[in-house]
Amino acid sequence: MIIGLNHYLLISAVLFALGFLGVLLRKNTLVIYMCLELMLIASTVALVAFSHFNDTLDGNVFVFFILTIAAAEVAVGLAIIVALFRQRHTVQVEELNQLKH
């Protein structure tokens, strides 16, 4: 079986769906956060695949940017989660509901 573009896109879609469902359904903030990362990774897989099959560098360049931003985001996001845990002693989203109205 020749592995073509569609296979990569399928993997990317499955990863994205997993990430999205995780964000929708999981209760733990840390896990939700990991799911967000999963969605980002899914998009990078698709981009690399496009780059490979179209013989251009555009997708690869995009991936570099996404990785850079994801790294910066992880630094900030994890710091917020740690600070939140110190303050509230929990990272369960149903208990983090004070910010409303």
Add this chain to the structure above:
Amino acid sequence: MEPVQTALAILLLPLASATVIALFLRTRGALASWISTGAAGVIAILSLQLILGGARNFPASWEWLKLGDLVISLGIKFDDLAALMLFVVSVVGFLIHVFSLGYMHDDQARARFFGGLSIFMFSMLGIVLADNLFMIFIFWELVGFSSYLLIGHWHEKSSAAEAAKKAFIVNRVGDFGFLLGILMCYWSNGTVNLTELTAMGAANQLALGAAIPLLLFCGAVGKSAQMPLQVWLPDAMEGPTPVSALIHAATMVAAGVYMLCRIHALMVFEALQIIMWVGTITALYAALCAIVQRDIKKVLAYSTLSQLGYMVAAFGLGAGWVSEGVKGGAMDVMRLAPDAAGVGAAMFHLTTHAFFKALLFLAAGSVIIGCHHEQDIFKMGGLWKKMPVTFVTFTIGVLAIIGMPGLAGFFSKDAILYLAMKNDTKVFAVLAFTAVLTAFYMVRMWKLVFLGEARDDHAKHAHETGLSMTLPLVLLAVLSVVGGWSAVFGKLAGSVAHLVPEAEGPVHTTILLVSLVVMTLGAGSALFFYQSAPTDSLEDKSRFAFSGLVWLKESFDRLYNYYVAKIQQRFAMLLNFLEQIFLAGLIIRGFAGFVGLVGYGARAFYTGSLHAYVYWFLLGAVLLWAFATGLL
């Protein structure tokens, strides 16, 4: 100094004086009074130098504001007309400053008073020197402000504070018309520069019509207290007497007449007719009111009104004989000929009136001080022995205003009467009758104040005032005598003096006889009629005539009170009601309520649950996708 620099120095010196007094010397009354008087003295010297130096119409104009096509500039137009007015303002102003040194010596707020005088001199000189209507308007408002400041000098008295407010508000009414007139003049002629307007008038390029001159005349009606806006001037006597002399007799109230002479090129026949009648009726009305006044300053105030009416009527009469030139089309709209006799007669009377009315007011101030602030003429009497200088100078003032031959008022009044006789017999009759009344009420006051026996303790212990007050009186008395002589006035007024109409031959004899008869009739009947008694002889003998005149005097105030309280106030209440419902209720509260409701609904989305937000996000993404693909 160059003439331009001199003129600028004249204009800016009083401003500097006022600034220094307002910023640093508010509690140093003595120093402030000397600075202000010194500034006035320097202005008088510089003015004389400028007037006698002979430089005229030097170019001086600076662009100040540029809004699209509209350029507002500040400039100086110094012609013979301005030179004459400058002489009146600076010399009379200086003498009144000197008088104030004595008159206001014991006042608590002396610094404020002299600062006010300085800011007034600045604004008045600005009107005199201005070269365009916008600049005149700016300084026009400034004299209104300084007049407000000085009328309300003794603001602890509620009557003074209210008189100041009244003067300011009534003037606003006139100034509104003035501003409209300026805008209309700019709109239809493209310029408000006086020199350019005169040039366009000479070349017959001006937009014709009675609206512009009549709207501009509204300003003069307010400032020169003509009917129907005359009500503020008698009340303005609440201010200190030097203020009445300077602002409400000699200079500011004459600014309206001066402004009319400035815009003479814009005049048309119909407008001049209206101006003439307004002036004539004011002259008669005020003279009638003056007969029943008890307050020495109120008599003079109504006399001022009456004389201002004379000037305005004289200006309006300048059109009459030109219309005779066009037979068969007498009612045609027509340009005025440049030999405008009305300007000459009006400015002549303005000048002589400034001298003798300032003299009369200052002498009245001297009487008031001498009698320990008593102003009721029925409580005075017999002052001629106790106040000889005041008596002599006051007598000269009275003789000048009633037109004794040889004194200033005689010549100027004759010029006006001659003009009236030539152009309009009805106006002539009214003005001649007014002259009878003038002689009547002036001699009445003179007799009650100075002759007979003292009728009150204040008058019994009256004393002559100090040198700072008598010296200006003497100088003004000299001016009141010589001011009308052609040698003096011709030198001061230059080309304006040539505009003054002069009767010749038999007409001259007629006019002379008329004015002599008029004067003798008025003065003689007053001398015989009024007894030196503590009650008004007219009230004793003819209660009906007396109360009629009092009613006439009060009728305008009553009418305006009724209008303000009953009509304007109710209209304002109606507007307020509508505003509460529509503007405040429907529009303001309505919109706020609607936005509040939307916000109340939108708040429901904001639950605090992270998962709910993810669903909203999903919904948003789906909607966006639907839009992008064209499904929605």
